[in-house]
Amino acid sequence: MAIFKNPAWVEQHNFNYNSVDEVPQSLFDEINRDLDKLQSNEPVVSVVIPAMNEEVNVLKTIASLARSKTKYPMEILVVNNNSTDRTQDTLDRLHVRSAFQHIAGWGPARQKGLEEARGKYILQADADCIYASGWVDTMIDSLQQEGVVCVYGRYSFIAEPGFPRWQLFVWEKLKDMMAEIRHVKRPFLNAYGVSFGYHKEPALKIGFVMEKIRGEDGRMCFDLMKHGKVKAVRASHIRAWTGPRTLRLDGSLIKAFVRRATKEVKRFHEMFVPMPDHDTKTSKNRFDW
16 A cells, blocks of 8 residues: 555546546547457446546546456446536546436446446445456455355545645554454445445345435445345555545544544444444434434
């Protein structure tokens, strides 16, 4: 894991465009050549990406996924979640399938992707992330293990002014330690859409929560636990990389840490007992961190 600077392969895809109009056609051509070599008309794996107002960010995600080195036939499916910017213009210039979900929210967007996906296995990705070339194979290899119904990976933050890489590295180490505690009795709290995979068949029967509420991925994972095991994919070389915009909302890394640490301390005792069964579609339980 990079301690003092972003990995070179991450920087390669960390484009600095402000709108789709700034993106040169040559970049679209390069990404599309990679996509044409990668994707299959009969995929075993569907990488599903919800995107709401991500006209520039989604380019980074697809460009990195297009460089995947995989033995599995795969497709990339992007769900335009009622974007009001030019996300669809970006998607129309890329050789990926897209679908439209007019209901705003992470759950509705993921549900649309689940229904439209052609693969037996679903990998969830986010439209503001950069993925390693081995991410697909490492996740699916784990998902295919006997008794495993869903898997989750880890993620890192891309350094930027105000958020130096070494501080983010320390944050990630603390976050990973907490994930290990959660995994014993409440692994669904580690299931984030940034790096999450599952079998399509049982997921279709369960469905995502159809309202705009955080933790839609954890709710799905919780319900999938009735069908099999949840496996953590801890490999550092396939960590997803994302910008620190969720941390930025708190104003600083220190403020972000204090807010999250306070929440974790208050519910720490809960991590040692399983969560009772309940209706994840209507509950107000916290399924996020």
